[in-house]
Amino acid sequence: MDRREFVKAAVALAGTLGLSQALKAGTQAEKTIINHLVARGDMSDLDILQGAVAAEYKAIYAYGFALQSGLLKGEPKELAKIFRASHQGHEDTLSGAIRSMGGTPVQAQKQYDFGVKIATASDIAKLAYSLERGAAQAYLNAVDSLENAKLKDAAAQIMADEVLHATTWYKLVGHHPLGGYNQLPAKL
DSSP states (O other): OHHHHHHHHHHHHHHOOEEEEEEEEHHHHHHHHHHHHHHHOOOOOHHHHHHHHHHHHHHHHHHHHHHHHHHHHHHHHHHHHHHHHHHHHHHHHHHHHHHHOOOOOOOOSSOOOOOSSSSHHHHHHHHHHHHHHHHHHHHHHHHHHHOOOOHHHHHHHHHHHHHHHHHHHHHHHOOOOTTTTTTTTTTT
């Protein structure tokens, strides 16, 4: 990987994960470059969209893997189909925006490593929740960082989808969507 590709990958990592998660997940060299780019304000709308497209490809791959695994049945399987289609729509919209800005969308990887063993439907639900939660945070960061008002609106709409996806998986892994705050004391 040459220096230019490395910088592009670091920017995509920052845009994909959100800055705080990118700094946790990246190598020391990536962290240094991300900090430098953010400090200089070098993350353009195009850079942010490229990171978002990369994240959408990862989600599409994850749902495809989950569906092909044969581990999902019933409602979780149907949700995986719906959410994969949602991510395909996001990718298509974002790639179109990149092309309209004169850019070329990043390409999907042939495969992704999620760093966890997938042996059960519960493992898939936990991974899906984690990915969707990260995506919601990344789009929240994008809304704050994007310059173009139309792109901010699009990112906010996609963020709402990601929150819905994350909340749905959260419930399926046995958690209440309000995290226990549904049992408020009688007197506040």
